[in-house]
Amino acid sequence: MNYRHAYHAGHICDVVKHATLALLIAYMQRKEKGFALLDTHAGYGLYDLHDEKAQKTKESEAGIVPLWKTFGGEDGLEPPELLAAYLRCLKNLNPDGELRFYAGSPFLARQMLRPQDRLIACEAHPDDFAALRRTVLPEADRKNVQLHHRDGYAALKAFLPFAEKRGLILIDPPYEKPDEVDALLKALMLINERAPQVTVAIWYPVKDRPTLWSFHERLREAKLGEVLIAEFLFQPELRADRLNGTGFAFVNPPFILQEQLTALFPLLHQTLETGMGAEGSILTML
Numbered sequence: 395m396n397y398r399h400a401y402h403a404g405h406i407c408d409v410v411k412h413a414t415l416a417l418l419i420a421y422m423q424r425k426e427k428g429f430a431l432l433d434t435h436a437g438y439g440l441y442d443l444h445d446e447k448a449q450k451t452k453e454s455e456a457g458i459v460p461l462w463k464t465f466g467g468e469d470g471l472e473p474p475e476l477l478a479a480y481l482r483c484l485k486n487l488n489p490d491g492e493l494r495f496y497a498g499s500p501f502l503a504r505q506m507l508r509p510q511d512r513l514i515a516c517e518a519h520p521d522d523f524a525a526l527r528r529t530v531l532p533e534a535d536r537k538n539v540q541l542h543h544r545d546g547y548a549a550l551k552a553f554l555p556f557a558e559k560r561g562l563i564l565i566d567p568p569y570e571k572p573d574e575v576d577a578l579l580k581a582l583m584l585i586n587e588r589a590p591q592v593t594v595a596i597w598y599p600v601k602d603r604p605t606l607w608s609f610h611e612r613l614r615e616a617k618l619g620e621v622l623i624a625e626f627l628f629q630p631e632l633r634a635d636r637l638n639g640t641g642f643a644f645v646n647p648p649f650i651l652q653e654q655l656t657a658l659f660p661l662l663h664q665t666l667e668t669g670m671g672a673e674g675s676i677l678t679m680l
């Protein structure tokens with residue numbers, strides 16, 4: 395396991411991913427009844443953009459930094475509703491208006507959780523798990539936050555079906571292993587068997603198109619119910635060996651999600667200055 399998310403915190407992929415996650419959580423919270431959120435690949439939880447890993451790559455400079463310049467800080471514009479919950483979390487972390495700390499998925503989720511909701515976060519890397527405990531655990535003695543040093547795919551077997559009956563699962567693996575898509579498909583079949591009603595958000599990198607066609611085809615063949623594909627491209631797909639965009643496959647997406655992302659993606663393209671407009675977004679039901 396070589397992947398360390400600290401090198402990539404606040405990158406465009408993180409901004410799109412976390413803004414979307416905040417929308418999914420807010421949707422689940424439209425109902426009073428609590429829900430469970432399982433984050434299978436949680437990472438650290440909280441990132442210091444001044445530390446040497448983040449400074450080495452400076453990936454946040456094309457991601458959260460321009461978004462913060464527009465909507466964060468003391469002189470920032472009022473954020474649009476679609477970004478409000480996500481940016482509120484970052485403002486809580488950076489109360490003096492200077493952007494330094496960036497929230498990973500479990501930290502964002504923990505901030506948004508109501509007492510009746512529950513977060514289960516899994517992280518397999520020992521150092522990252524220790525960091526996750528340090529950053530997310532101070533409040534994790536709250537009964538509704540459970541952190542596990544374990545394999546996120548195996549956790550699905552242990553935690554499904556959720557007692558709450560309402561659930562959201564984020565699967566955000568590092569794609570280091572050549573058989574990651576096999577593991578994903580296996581996980582989706584298990585979810586479909588044990589908790590067919592939950593919403594699943596699978597993050598994936600947009601690199602070479604034929605690999606993605608085959609991934610989408612396998613999703614289609616798995617007959618999982620409704621699947622929404624959402625891709626945010628931040629550069630033209632001229633080369634297959636570099637990261638051209640950030641993708642999501644949602645199983646059982648909320649009915650408003652497609653509409654929300656159709657509005658969110660152009661807004662992010664404009665704010666992050668990707669040089670692409672609506673043509674840099676792909677939203678389609680499989």
Ligand code: SAM
Nearest residue numbers: 399435436437498499517518519545546566568
């Ligand atoms: N979800 C995080 C976020 O949005 O802030 C980022 C997660 S990062 C892309 C992937 C994480 O998965 C890494 O921290 C890595 O150590 C961890 N990981 C890799 N294989 C895993 C596995 N089988 N189970 C759980 N975690 C794993």
